[in-house]
Amino acid sequence: MAAVISTAGLARTFPTRSGPVEAVRGIDLTVHEGEILGFLGPNGAGKTTTLRMLTTLLEPTGGAATVAGHDLVADPAGVRRVIGYVAQSGGVDPQITVREELVTQGRLYRLPRARAVARAAELAAELDLTGFLDRKTGALSGGQRRRLDIAMALTHRPTVLFLDEPTTGLDPGSRADLWELVRRLRDEHGTTVFLTTHYLDEADALADRLVIVDRGTVAAEGTPGALKLRYGGSLDATLQDTFLAVTGRGPSPADTAPVAV
């Protein structure tokens, strides 16, 4: 399978008052076309920082990467045209209506006005938001808002979709819906999905392949099954055992995942 994302020694150091913080120390990874990659790691491992680099929001301080054939540093504009990104915080103004945000997003992707209006309606239909088009985004439920964030990121039919902790804070029903949505995007549109999570059950259920990061570097990678076999001792091992073996610690108690139903 063709590589859609490949990175070599991708790194980012933040200068801070108390000295430099090496948030990402050198990430090497490959993501294949049409794959759902789970980027798994404890809080502070460097997941968001890696994502912000891959989406051109943050310049790397070391290493290189290509995304869908575009060099991250030399051609950030090329990268932007083919990716969608949903930050953990989302990205909509609570005072603005769903329709206005969707149309503006289309215009930011340089669709002519009439096309942007039509695309907003299409996206709303596809993501079950048609009934909320004239609601302010601040009045949406957590699950509806997440779907809107994703709709915004799909405006230009990106080939790669980056999702940063997409289900954090969602109720179990909405989490299950979102997993379904991500699978559908991959199955129906062949979208490559790069998603970060610190929920082990989410990684297990959704990802074709996992990259486990810890302290800014890749600690292990493989399919969930292969990782369980290798680090947990058997296919029946839980991802929790695997994670513990890889990182030397479990996710903090506050991070343990609710069980999706």
Added chain:
Amino acid sequence: MLLHDTALVYGRYLRQSLRSRFALLFGVLTPLLYLLFYGPLLTDLPLGGQGSSWQVLVPGLLLQLGLFGALFAGFTVILEKGQGVVERMRVTPVSRLALLLGRVLRDATVFVFQAVLLVLAALVMGLRAPLAGVLIGFAFVALLTVSLASVSYALGMKVRSPQEFGPLINAVSMPSMLLSGLMLPMTLAPAWLDVLSHFVPFRYLVDAVRDAYVGDYTSAHMLYGVLVAVGFTALAVTAGTRVFRTAGS
């Protein structure tokens, strides 16, 4: 593309301003209070320049409006960063310059609108000034807003919280207001204060607008005012755009 993107960003933020009409009017309240309760104190004082005391005071109030209003513009971008709106826009192909220009042109529109209200009120109070001079005054308010709002957005993009932002802006705005002779001309000041005030860019803008208000369009003050305003604007917009392009934190 730059034009298309700027118009788009401008439209978004202008609609945002129009949604809070109360704030739009509230902005003129402070200068209006100065006009009503401070202006009449000056009418019989020897202020040194040509023209009436209103021709000295109103230019100062106009720039005060721009100074305080525009310097706080960056506040909104801190909230937008928290909502993820800034990053959402920065991953689209939209021009980075447009992300800044759309916002600062919105601010310039708002402050020129408020400046018009203020001048209308001043006319009622007794201001008489040539139309061309008044229009030149609005142009300076617009340039001042564009430059200061750019600086403010750049700062807003850098700081982490509104609590960090407020004190920083106060530390800039209060001395700027006092040292630029917004309230009374600096020609009344002792020599050391007059000299010091020449290091504050706004001084040149106030002097230029005061000359415009008495119909003196070709003075040295006017030349310096234009040079400082244009130069400062170019610098501020360049710096602001850079922050929208690289935004490191």
